[in-house]
Amino acid sequence: MSAFKRDKKEEEDGGGLPFQNIEKSAVLQEARIFNEASVNPRKSTAVLTKLLYMLNQGERLSPKEATDVFFAMTKLFQSRDLVLRRLVYMGIKELSTMAEDVIIVTSSLTKDMTGKEDMYRAGAIRALCSITEAGMLPSIERYMKQAIVDRSPAVSSAALISAMHMTWFAAEGVKRWVNEAQEAVLSDNIMVQYHALGLLYRIRRADRLAVSKLVARLTRLSLKSPYAVCMLIRIAAQLIEEEGADSGSPHFQYIEACFRHKSEMVVYEAARAVVNLERTTSRELAQAVSVLQLFCGAPKATLRFAAVRTLNQVAIAHPAAVTACNLDLENLITDSNRSIATLAITTLLKTGAESSVDRLMKQIATFVSEISDEFKVVVVQAIRALALKFPRKHSSLMNFLSAMLRDEGGLEYKASIADTIITIIEDNPEAKETGLAHLCEFIEDCEHTSLAVRILNLLGKEGPRTKQPSRYIRFIYNRVLLECPSIRAAAVSAMAQFGASCPDLLPNIQVLLARCQMDSDDEVRDRATYYSHILARQDTSLYNRYILDTLQVSIAGLERALREYLDGEGARPFDMLAVPVAPPPQAAELDAKPRAALAKPPPTREDNFAERLSALPELQALGPLFSSSEPVELTESETEYVVRCVKHSYARHLVLQFDCLNTLNDQLLEDVRVQVEPGEGYSVAAVLPCPSLPYNESGSAYVVLQFPEDLPSSVATFGALLKFVVKDCDPATGLPDVEEGYNDEYMLEDLEVTLGDQIRKLGKANWGAAWEEAEGLFSEMEDTYALTSMTSLEEAVTNIVKFLGLLPAERSDKVPKGKTTHTLLLAGVFRGGVDVLVRAKLALADGVTMQLTVRSQDEGVAELITSAVG
Amino acid sequence: MGLFQRLANFLGVRKKDVNVLVVGLNNSGKTTVVNSFKSEDDRITDIVPTVGFNVERFQNQNLAFTAFDMSGHGRYRDLWEHYYKNCHGIIFVIDSSDRLRLVVVKEELDLMLQHPDICQKKLPILFFANKMDCKEALSSVKIAAALGLDKIMDKPWHISASNALSGEGLQEGVEWLTQQIREMLSVKS
Numbered sequence A: 001m002s003a004f005k006r007d008k009k010e011e012e013d014g015g016g017l018p019f020q021n022i023e024k025s026a027v028l029q030e031a032r033i034f035n036e037a038s039v040n041p042r043k044s045t046a047v048l049t050k051l052l053y054m055l056n057q058g059e060r061l062s063p064k065e066a067t068d069v070f071f072a073m074t075k076l077f078q079s080r081d082l083v084l085r086r087l088v089y090m091g092i093k094e095l096s097t098m099a100e101d102v103i104i105v106t107s108s109l110t111k112d113m114t115g116k117e118d119m120y121r122a123g124a125i126r127a128l129c130s131i132t133e134a135g136m137l138p139s140i141e142r143y144m145k146q147a148i149v150d151r152s153p154a155v156s157s158a159a160l161i162s163a164m165h166m167t168w169f170a171a172e173g174v175k176r177w178v179n180e181a182q183e184a185v186l187s188d189n190i191m192v193q194y195h196a197l198g199l200l201y202r203i204r205r206a207d208r209l210a211v212s213k214l215v216a217r218l219t220r221l222s223l224k225s226p227y228a229v230c231m232l233i234r235i236a237a238q239l240i241e242e243e244g245a246d247s248g249s250p251h252f253q254y255i256e257a258c259f260r261h262k263s264e265m266v267v268y269e270a271a272r273a274v275v276n277l278e279r280t281t282s283r284e285l286a287q288a289v290s291v292l293q294l295f296c297g298a299p300k301a302t303l304r305f306a307a308v309r310t311l312n313q314v315a316i317a318h319p320a321a322v323t324a325c326n327l328d329l330e331n332l333i334t335d336s337n338r339s340i341a342t343l344a345i346t347t348l349l350k351t352g353a354e355s356s357v358d359r360l361m362k363q364i365a366t367f368v369s370e371i372s373d374e375f376k377v378v379v380v381q382a383i384r385a386l387a388l389k390f391p392r393k394h395s396s397l398m399n400f401l402s403a404m405l406r407d408e409g410g411l412e413y414k415a416s417i418a419d420t421i422i423t424i425i426e427d428n429p430e431a432k433e434t435g436l437a438h439l440c441e442f443i444e445d446c447e448h449t450s451l452a453v454r455i456l457n458l459l460g461k462e463g464p465r466t467k468q469p470s471r472y473i474r475f476i477y478n479r480v481l482l483e484c485p486s487i488r489a490a491a492v493s494a495m496a497q498f499g500a501s502c503p504d505l506l507p508n509i510q511v512l513l514a515r516c517q518m519d520s521d522d523e524v525r526d527r528a529t530y531y532s533h534i535l536a537r538q539d540t541s542l543y544n545r546y547i548l549d550t551l552q553v554s555i556a557g558l559e560r561a562l563r564e565y566l567d568g569e570g571a572r573p574f575d576m577l578a579v580p581v582a583p584p585p586q587a588a589e590l591d592a593k594p595r596a597a598l599a600k601p602p603p604t605r606e607d608n609f610a611e612r613l614s615a616l617p618e619l620q621a622l623g624p625l626f627s628s629s630e631p632v633e634l635t636e637s638e639t640e641y642v643v644r645c646v647k648h649s650y651a652r653h654l655v656l657q658f659d660c661l662n663t664l665n666d667q668l669l670e671d672v673r674v675q676v677e678p679g680e681g682y683s684v685a686a687v688l689p690c691p692s693l694p695y696n697e698s699g700s701a702y703v704v705l706q707f708p709e710d711l712p713s714s715v716a717t718f719g720a721l722l723k724f725v726v727k728d729c730d731p732a733t734g735l736p737d738v739e740e741g742y743n744d745e746y747m748l749e750d751l752e753v754t755l756g757d758q759i760r761k762l763g764k765a766n767w768g769a770a771w772e773e774a775e776g777l778f779s780e781m782e783d784t785y786a787l788t789s790m791t792s793l794e795e796a797v798t799n800i801v802k803f804l805g806l807l808p809a810e811r812s813d814k815v816p817k818g819k820t821t822h823t824l825l826l827a828g829v830f831r832g833g834v835d836v837l838v839r840a841k842l843a844l845a846d847g848v849t850m851q852l853t854v855r856s857q858d859e860g861v862a863e864l865i866t867s868a869v870g
Numbered sequence B: 001m002g003l004f005q006r007l008a009n010f011l012g013v014r015k016k017d018v019n020v021l022v023v024g025l026n027n028s029g030k031t032t033v034v035n036s037f038k039s040e041d042d043r044i045t046d047i048v049p050t051v052g053f054n055v056e057r058f059q060n061q062n063l064a065f066t067a068f069d070m071s072g073h074g075r076y077r078d079l080w081e082h083y084y085k086n087c088h089g090i091i092f093v094i095d096s097s098d099r100l101r102l103v104v105v106k107e108e109l110d111l112m113l114q115h116p117d118i119c120q121k122k123l124p125i126l127f128f129a130n131k132m133d134c135k136e137a138l139s140s141v142k143i144a145a146a147l148g149l150d151k152i153m154d155k156p157w158h159i160s161a162s163n164a165l166s167g168e169g170l171q172e173g174v175e176w177l178t179q180q181i182r183e184m185l186s187v188k189s
């Protein structure tokens, strides 16, 4: 009786998850029954299922554990139980990457795949391919070729798909099965035909001409399988893009002909391909859009969904064509399928006029709670685009967003809303106060730590500059009382910013910080103590340096510098200047990857270069790497030798890294070096050749130069010549025919060393304060220029920022609409750690006039900048 | 499970399942030996070198044999040991015409006999001095001497000269093995 009760209870608790609490060691223990002399299929099936479930949950086995259980499992081959055997195939696939000597089952599997039992064959093929290494391919080739053309569609498909997987590691071997694949592509079975095309394409993918021939041949054949036709359309569309072809191309004509195909799937695929092509004329577009329009009214929800989703995706690129479907989209707003309705509305929002915004937003509000996060993100993105397009609508959009913020939702969704609010605030000063208010309200009840921390940082940055900063303090201090340590720490930092920027709030802030010094968490206490001491000094320059400006170094660089310091056992004091600086992430980058911004920053390009360069003994005396330029091409594309240059600046040296690629298959290059004709004042300190450069490989040669003492000469143009020893070789083997090579050289394009190469961007949270502080302390240079080639303030701003390589502060790179004057504020560091602040006052009148004021710790640097612009 | 099998189980006349391991160097004829134990219709016509192992079934008297036919290629010999546990007997096939590799055979045999999963047990070992039809084939007596079989004290063993292609000698050997396994099982139970 009691046992019965317990069973009953377990059943209720289990909630349909039979393997909820399984444990690795227990499962491995149970798997020993596989070793028993006579197999018990029922028990073994249960244990193997459990094992597979566990592996699929992400459990990892050590190589020994995996190998043991794998070999135990191979003994199950003695049972002929159908279900068990198919589970064994799955087990082999799962364990093939973890266990050793998995090829032991090769013969057993080839026997199954060629045997009489049809139920075994497809599974055996898939398992076989998962255990076969490139070197073992010949031993199964015969069976695979047979299987590809097998009369059973399941077997043929399994072989084709497996072959496709094998091209990843044995492309050459699989190529030999192309005849069989070509036979399979003629199959009557729609899946086999589709899979065969997939394999043929995979085999030829790298060779555009071969792909083109394949498409030409198959388009004439009129394939039976709609899946294959869809794939052919995709391949054809890709060819059109790659060849830069137009509507005259036979590939395009094929796609167009598919508009009349009897399968809806194919018709849709053709329309999708056309609207996504980069170069389409309005006529071609109209035809494709009218197909999608028709599908918008289709009875099948999948078709409506596909059509509206595609229209949504191309709405920004082809607004005019999509507006043609407005009526149909309006009809879909009330579609019972919420995903379709969402896409319809957001498409209308993307293309619609300002007047329709309110109406559409009201529509969305009626069902936003019913759609999944994924679609909510689509809505948020549409709102962001709208807010940027119609700044006057900010209050109704902002209200909508804040309502969405209050709803349930995952991190990605919430982060996309917060990102959008932040973007709106940054773009539109009028929206700032309301936006911040919404965010304050949101962090009162936010379960995502990373998001709360971000918003607190934003409040610390923006709050002090609002009309009434004090109103934000309460929201921030509430976090200190209620949240986890990382949020409390962020709140402490935010409060300190108010203390540093708003003198009348300082006494209150000090009281709050004093309370925080009693916090139970180390980090929170440390921050509070740190800030409280700095604020007690009442010194604005300290505030600027240690509270308002955050540490702008590359994290990986800092880590490396600290490690070196510890290895040196503190013989010398730690030098912060030796750490490469890194600018704060730009708004544009955050926009592109809102999620990445939440994660740990990856090592920057500079960090990677620094690693690589510090490995060269000749460069170790140069000190830390200051900055690295984007690569510059020094050869035309498609020449015999391809050379690109990356310019690395050190405090006093310039290292030119020449990445060279040898595209001649009958030449081996040796002792590859670049001879530069440096500008005046430069001196060559070292030349590091690349010892050997075989065909199709790239290698790097370096030239180390010392910068001229006279700063203005550092901006210069260098001549460059590639020199090397050629050894002719046999294209087939790549081995040289001769012992002795001959000298040869190759002219490269001139290389420019610019101002930007010697400067790094630096963020200044409070640029104004830094500018004032620099007055008198720094050297100042000023000059006025006429930028005749510029026709707008925006254009001037973009060019100046790019030319000087400095970071715009206080969002001064955004020029408000309709203005004729603008002030651009910039900050950065010159190599050697010299601070640079630049103010550019711009006025639009027949071109742009600019008054440029430079303040820098070093007079020479200030002069260099003013002279470089002129 | 078919009705007849279930009935047979119920009556206790179910055939006993036993596992045997078939080992030996590559090309000695293991797969051919196992193939000739199978019923006419199940036999395969073209035998290719085994990669890894194959499981085959055959019957002798009322024992149902499951044979693990292992690959004898150098690369796979280390893997035999995974199958030593829980087997009831071993068939060791030797190419009696391959005089050169007889030392390798001895080495592999000794390794196997020393393995912890084998050395403790009283497993019967059946040796086939196979390819007896070849001109240069050594007699089973000479092979037994070359391998030092007389030093195996703790396990029953037997050597038969055989021709796996014609089937000659196989029956005699497998009957001995069946007998041994049957005895072993009855002692245990």
Ligand SMILES: Nc1nc2c(ncn2[C@@H]2O[C@H](COP(=O)(O)OP(=O)(O)O)[C@@H](O)[C@H]2O)c(=O)[nH]1
Pocket (backbone or CB within 6 Å): B024, B025, B026, B027, B028, B029, B030, B031, B032, B033, B047, B048, B049, B050, B072, B093, B130, B131, B132, B133, B134, B162, B163, B164, B165, B166
């Ligand atoms: N002449 C002769 N050839 C045999 C005999 N047994 C096997 N063979 C041949 O030897 C080769 C190897 O046989 P196989 O069974 O694959 O050996 P395994 O590697 O031990 O499995 C095949 O060509 C067989 O036909 C035999 O008794 N006499």
Ligand SMILES: [Mg+2]
Pocket (backbone or CB within 6 Å): B030, B031, B032, B048, B049, B050, B069, B070, B071, B072
């Ligand atoms: Mg074999």
